[in-house]
Amino acid sequence: MGRPAVTETNPELLQARLDKLRQLQALGIDPWGGRFDNTQPIAEIRRLPADxxxxxxxxxxxxxxxxxxxxRSAGRLLFLELWDQTGRIQLMIRVNKVSETEWKVAQLIDLGDIIGVDGELGKTKTDELTIQVTRLTYLTKSLEPHPKDVFGLEDIEYRLRHRYLDMIYTPDTLRRAQQRVTIIRTIRSxxxxxxxxxxxxxxxxxxxxGAAARPFITHHNALNIDLYLRIALELHLKRLLVGGLEKIYEIGRVFRNEGISPRHNPEFTMLELYHAYSxxxxxxxxxEGLILACVDALYPTRIIPYGDKTLDLTPPWKRVSYAELFxxxxxCDMxxxxxxAAAARxxxxxxxxxxxxVLVHELFEDVVEEKLVGPVFVYDYPAPLCPLTKRKRDNPAIAERFELYIHGMELANAYTxxxxxxxxEETFSKQLAGLSEEESMARMDRDFIRALRFGMPxxxxxxxxxxxLVMLLTNTPTIRDVILFPLLRPEGAPPGR
Incomplete structure (x- = not known):
């Protein structure tokens, strides 16, 4: 069970904050603030010379x-810690350094309130870098009590349901969010x-x-038709190849109506790209080059931490065939x-x-994948498993496909x-015996076939x-910790089937 909301168990704390809100208003202060220009990130302030x-x-x-x-109050002196997304710094408010109204306002500050300050940067006798406040501006009153433990929230479900608090009080959560942005910017660049x-x-x-997955279904009222949230980006991107765009990519959300696990969330982000004549x-x-660019954007070396181990991403990365690993x-030979069949049993x-x-691939998933520490490109897959992939000219039983594995986790999937x-059209029509409908790609998109008939390079x-990829590069064991708002069961709902 998740921890209940703070106000459910501490109504007196909420009332105290509402009382302070009214006192601020009585002083003529807008508790919801306004524009406050020309602020400096705390990290930049901390780099300034100060004595x-x-x-x-x-x-x-x-x-x-x-x-x-x-x-912390010390009579005619207040010490606060101010936090922004770049860091923290101590504030010192002296009764004789601010106006009378500002001193009254300072007495009404609660943990979690948002303020703006102007002041002088220096060090206290304890060598603490501090802003001595000369002007205090109230920007937002926090009506909900904040966690007292500023070093993190202990209850995982509470953190996930209150991601906004998790980002404030769990430094790793904010770090991962910032590193994710760096990774996506690097990919685009x-x-x-x-x-x-x-x-x-x-x-x-x-x-x-475009993929083997169970879709989410919705209904469009005006057209009176059922539609699907996309399970892949592939088929529309290939239509653009037909249209003459030769090097294209999309970073977008895809949706698969499937289970939740440390490596799976029903809504997730994919990069798909296509290069004509490659x-x-x-x-x-x-x-290899793309992922190494992301590594270089985050780390000074290509040997990075992963769990209690290190992962050496120094190129060139190993390339080995599916059949050889099998x-x-x-x-036995696949x-x-x-x-x-005997090995499967x-x-x-x-x-x-x-x-x-199907048996070959189930064996590969059960026996081989966990051993692929990598990074390793596994190439040349059984053709029946790859309906969107070109066959090898000298062996039509094999498809020109690879998957990239690092630490037993599939990170990339690529085809000729x-x-x-x-x-x-033939491969779309065939569903392999032993696969359920959602595990198969046997869904006929006739407009896509028609597009191919006009000629795709x-x-x-x-x-x-x-x-x-973010999990790997931020040393994070579960996918929910790299997605800002992972899908959760509604609060108080019973477990699903």
Whole structure:
């Protein structure tokens, strides 16, 4: 059970804050503030030169705004801690340094209130960098009591349901949010420099295609039709290849009506890109360079922390075929139907009614994936598993596809894209025995087939799960901690099936 809201258990604290709100209004102060220009980030203020406070030698004049996280009264002197997204700094308010009204206002400050200050930067006798306030501006009254423990919230569910508090009081949450922004900016900058064009495609789609997943269904009243929240970006981006855009990408939200786990959230962010006249090996080179650019944006070295270990991302990254890994860890050739079935049964996999390719991949997922510390590009997948992928010319049983694994987690998926409309229609029509409908890509998007018939150039395509990439690069074990607002069961609702 999550911790109840603070006001449910402490109504007297809420009342005390409402009383202070009225006292502020009685002083002629707007408790909701207004424009407060020319503030300096606290991190920048902390870098300014400052010496001990002296009457004959004032320190630098600064202006800051932020939230009050600590408050201590020492008679005619108040000490506060001010926080903004860049850091914290101590404030000192003396009764003789501010106006009479401002001193009264200072007595009405609660933890969590937002204030603006002008003052002199210096150091106290205890060597604490401090702003001595000469002007106090009230910006927002916090009516809800804030957590007393400024070093973090202990209850995980409470943190997730109150992400706004989590960001204030859990430094790692804010750090991850800022690093996520850096990663996405780096991706855009890297692709823009290579000549890719960022585009947008529909979130509401008539056919849920481009991936094997169960979609969310909604209804459009004016057209009186059911629509799907997209499960992938792929098919509309490929239409743009047909239209003549040769290097394109999209960073967008996709939605899959499936379970929640440390690596899965029903709503997540994908990067998908397509490059005309490239192939899956070109996508390997691009993927390695793109992720290393993100590493370089966050770390001074390419050996980064991951859990209680380190991860060496120094290039070149290993490239090994799916078949080779299957032989190494499962112990048989993936084309040997008898031995594959026996290995599946030995692993406790139900083989009833399942096609050979399905058993091969279930074995790969159960036996091989966890051993892929990586980074390693696993390439050349069984063709029946890849209906949107071009087959190898010398072996049509194999598809030109790779997945990138790092620490047992799939981070990227790429193809030499299938641009043959006849073969594409055939693969869309086939559902592998042993796969449920939502696990199959056997959904016929006839307009996409029609687009292919007008001619799509040979191309390489790549998809990267942004949330998983952020998990890896911020040393975060669960996906919910890199998504600002992960999906949660409604508060007080019973567990689902």
């Amino acid at each position: 001990y406070f002296r009457e004959d030698q004032p320190g630098p004049t600064v202006r800051a705004a932020g939230r009050v996280l600590r408050y 890297y692709l823009d420099r290579l000549g890719y064009m960022e585009v947008e495609t529909p979130t509401l789609q008539a056919v849920a295609g 192939d899956y090996r070109g996508m390997m080179d691009l993927t 032989r190494e860890y499962v112990g 084309a040997d139907e008898v031995k594959v 030995a692993e406790g996999i139900d083989t009833t009614g399942k096609e050979h390719a 894209e299938l641009n043959d409309p006849i073969t594409q 040979p191309a390489g395509g790549l998809g990267i799960g942004i949330d998983r």
